[in-house]
Amino acid sequence: xxxxxxxxxxxxxxxxxxxxxxxxxxxxxxxxxxxxxxxxxxxxxxxxxxxxxxxxxxxxxxxxxxxxxxxxxxxxxxxxxxxxxxxxxxxxxxxxxxxxxxxxxxxxxxxxxxxxxxxxxxxxxxxxxxxxxxxxxxxxxxxxxxxxxxxxxxxxxxxxxxxxxxxxxxxxxxxxxxxxxxxxxxxxxxxxxxxxxxxxxxxxxxxxxxxxxxxxxxxxxxxxxxxxxxxxxxxxxxxxxxxxxxxxxxxxxxxxxxxxxxxxxxxxxxxxxxxxxxxxxxxxxxxxxxxxxxxxxxxxxxxxxxxxxxxxxxxxxxxx
Numbered sequence: 538x539x540x541x542x543x544x545x546x547x548x549x550x551x552x553x554x555x556x557x558x559x560x561x562x563x564x565x566x567x568x569x570x571x572x573x574x575x576x577x578x579x580x581x582x583x584x585x586x587x588x589x590x591x592x593x594x595x596x597x598x599x600x601x602x603x604x605x606x607x608x609x610x611x612x613x614x615x616x617x618x619x620x621x622x623x624x625x626x627x628x629x630x631x632x633x634x635x636x637x638x639x640x641x642x643x644x645x646x647x648x649x650x651x652x653x654x655x656x657x658x659x660x661x662x663x664x665x666x667x668x669x670x671x672x673x674x675x676x677x678x679x680x681x682x683x684x685x686x687x688x689x690x691x692x693x694x695x696x697x698x699x700x701x702x703x704x705x706x707x708x709x710x711x712x713x714x715x716x717x718x719x720x721x722x723x724x725x726x727x728x729x730x731x732x733x734x735x736x737x738x739x740x741x742x743x744x745x746x747x748x749x750x751x752x753x754x755x756x757x758x759x760x761x762x763x764x765x766x767x768x769x770x771x772x773x774x775x776x777x778x779x780x781x782x783x784x785x786x787x788x789x790x791x792x793x794x795x796x797x798x799x800x801x802x803x804x805x806x807x808x809x810x811x812x813x814x815x816x817x818x819x820x821x822x823x824x825x826x827x828x829x830x831x832x833x834x835x836x837x838x839x840x841x842x843x844x845x846x847x848x849x850x851x852x853x854x855x856x857x
Contacts, residue, residue: 540632541837546586548649549841560629560636565640567616568608569635573655574711574855575601576840578774584841591628599630599855601659603651608730609638611847614688617723621645625659625808626799631834633857636697643812648820656826656852657692661815662808663771663798664693665702667748671769674716676701676731678745681735683754684712684774685722688753688852691827693748694720699823705738707731709847716827716850728754735761751775764789771796827851 538559543551552619555646562568580598603623606616616622616639623643629635643652667689668674680697684690685706694762697704705724706717714725726734735744743763749755749839752773759781762768770778770793786793802808818824829849832840834857 539835540629541599542597542631543584544596545593546584549838549845550586550807551584552838552841553595554837555636557595557597557632557633560632562608562636565610566636566757567606567610567613568623568777569604569622569642570607571602571604571630571635571834571857572651572664573598573603573857574630574834575655575659576657576837576853576855577601578844581841581845584593584819587598591813597629597631599632600627600628601655602630602635603645603655603658604635605797605841607634613639615644621651621846623651623654623658623812625662625812626802631741631837631855633834635838639673639806642805643809646816649816652731652831652856653826654816655854656688656828657815657819657824658812659798660688660852661692661824661826662802662811663689663776663796664696665815666801667693667710667769667771667797668696670801671771672746672767674700674702674746677703678741679703679735679743679763681731681744681758682706682717682722683745683747683749683751683758684708684772685720685725686850687750691720691851692824695824696724696818697710698722699818702739705731705735707743713850720825720827729751732761734759739763752778755779755781758778759789759791762789762791765791767792767794767796769796829853831856833840833857 640669686708688726707723717725755778
């Protein structure tokens with residue numbers, strides 16, 4: 538098979554399309570022939586050497602994607618050869634063939650195509666737990682979404698609106714803010730005036746919930762939350778946040794909570810039930826994944842460069 542690999546840390550051009558031995562599935566694993574792979578900033582961080590990577594070079598990136606079962610677990614009637622599947626958390630997805638734990642497989646319905654599923658699984662499941670587990674959103678809540686034109690952000694805006702929330706999205710350019718409004722946000726602003734815009738939207742009270750995936754903005758997110766409000770911290774795209782004095786939380790009765798998808802995908806039933814709910818929202822039209830661009834997997838270096846340019850609005854896919 539071929540895979541997108543790199544043997545040293547560095548910019549996008551360290552990535553190479555190389556021939557590799559076919560993976561050999563271990564006990565309880567299925568061999569999947571990939572069709573569409575989701576690209577995430579975590580892949581960029583690993584390529585740069587900022588995230589932990591297991592094993593030795595050459596490394597293969599990628600954690601999510603969709604494809605077709607090529608070699609099933611013997612006697613498995615749920616995931617036989619030819620079954621369309623996806624996964625959100627299995628390493629080495631940037632390859633033509635991937636060995637995937639059977640328990641991590643998500644069956645794809647006939648009406649959900651490979652690109653749509655690859656565009657929504659990891660980031661859609663993330664947005665889903667943000668509105669249902671980290672903070673239970675109710676109609677009328679005011680929610681602020683950082684990086685609202687990103688892969689998670691656009692899905693999160695749509696889910697919040699489906700629940701009846703008032704949404705203020707923050708995005709760095711006019712074209713991105715236009716996309717945030719198109720996704721359903723009530724207000725879209727830049728990073729220069731978003732705290733003031735939140736106060737203006739809420740009559741000075743502040744937001745019920747602020748979703749912060751930027752990191753360095755955490756202090757402002759706490760300032761933008763109302764008394765008794767919640768800040769959900771689930772990413773640090775711009776770097777680690779400064780330490781938070783717990784007296785600030787006490788003085789304003791604030792809740793600061795973390796979010797991590799792997800704490801809610803507790804087993805095969807949970808991931809499949811949550812994915813089925815996600816697919817149902819797509820089916821109903823309340824959730825419309827936006828694909829920013831598709832690149833052949835062999836041109837992964839160009840895809841990484843595009844993602845790093847911050848021009849992407851929505852999800853970048855690597856296709857086979």
